[in-house]
Amino acid sequence: MAKLVYSAIASLDGYVADEDGNFDWAVPDEEVHAFINDLDRPLGIYLYGRRMYQTMVGWEIDPTLADRSPLMRDFAEIWQAADKIVYSGTLEAVSTAKTRIERDFDPEAVRNMKASAGRDMLVGGPHLAAQAFRAGLVDECHLFVAPIVVGGGKRSLPDDVRLKLELLDERRFGSGMVYLYYRTSRTR
Numbered sequence: 356m357a358k359l360v361y362s363a364i365a366s367l368d369g370y371v372a373d374e375d376g377n378f379d380w381a382v383p384d385e386e387v388h389a390f391i392n393d394l395d396r397p398l399g400i401y402l403y404g405r406r407m408y409q410t411m412v413g414w415e416i417d418p419t420l421a422d423r424s425p426l427m428r429d430f431a432e433i434w435q436a437a438d439k440i441v442y443s444g445t446l447e448a449v450s451t452a453k454t455r456i457e458r459d460f461d462p463e464a465v466r467n468m469k470a471s472a473g474r475d476m477l478v479g480g481p482h483l484a485a486q487a488f489r490a491g492l493v494d495e496c497h498l499f500v501a502p503i504v505v506g507g508g509k510r511s512l513p514d515d516v517r518l519k520l521e522l523l524d525e526r527r528f529g530s531g532m533v534y535l536y537y538r539t540s541r542t543r
C-alpha cells in the first residue's frame with residue numbers, strides 16, 4: 356500500500372501564503388532544497404490542486420529555473436519524472452507531460468490508487484489536501500516551518516480536522532527553517 360504524503364512549507368503561525376498571496380519567505384535555500392529533493396525523489400504520483408499545479412509547472416515549462424543550479428536541475432528532473440493529477444473545475448488543458456485533469460476529488464479513487472501504486476504519493480495545495488485529510492487518506496506530513504509569523508493568509512492545515520500525530524523525525528536548518536516529519540492517525 357503506497358502512502359499519501361502531505362508536504363508544505365509554512366510560517367510558524369501556519370500559513371503557506373500571506374494575506375497578499377506572497378510566499379517568498381517560504382522559498383527554500385540550497386540546504387533545504389537538497390533535503391526536499393531527496394524527500395520527493397521516491398514519490399511516484401503528485402496530486403495537485405489547480406493553484407499548486409500552476410505554481411509548480413515552471414519546473415517543466417521554464418528551462419531557466421533548472422539552469423540556475425545543479426540542485427534546481429535535479430529538482431526539475433524529479434518533478435518531471437512523476438505522474439501528476441490536477442484537480443480542477445476550470446483548467447481546460449495541462450501544460451506538462453505525464454499530467455491529467457480530474458474534475459472531482461473522489462476519495463475512493465485515491466484509496467484505490469494508493470492500493471495499486473508502486474510508489475508513495477504526494478498531495479499538495481492545502482485546499483485539495485484538506486479533502487484528503489477529511490477522508491482519512493493522508494498517512495504522513497512533511498512540514499517545513501519557516502522562521503516567520505505572517506499574521507494571516509492561506510492555512511497550511513484545515514480547521515475542521517483532528518488528527519493525532521507521531522513525530523518520526525525532525526531537522527533544523529541553517530536558515531532557521533525546521534522540518535517536522537509526522538505519521539498521522541485519526542482520533543475519535
Ligand SMILES: NC(=O)c1ccc[n+]([C@@H]2O[C@H](COP(=O)([O-])OP(=O)(O)OC[C@H]3O[C@@H](n4cnc5c(N)ncnc54)[C@H](OP(=O)(O)O)[C@@H]3O)[C@@H](O)[C@H]2O)c1
Pocket residue numbers: 363364365370371372376377378381382403404405406407408410442443444445446457458459460479480481482483484486509
Ligand atoms: N509555502 C509554499 O512553499 C508555497 C508553495 C507553492 C504555492 N504556495 C501557495 O499555495 C497556494 C495553493 O494552495 P490552495 O490551497 O490555494 O490551492 P490548491 O489546493 O493547490 O488548489 C485549489 C484549487 O484546486 C481545485 N480543486 C480543489 N478541490 C477540488 C475538487 N474537489 N474538485 C475539483 N477541483 C478541485 C480548484 O480549482 P479550480 O478553481 O480550477 O476549480 C481549487 O480552486 C498557491 O496559490 C500559493 O499561494 C505556497
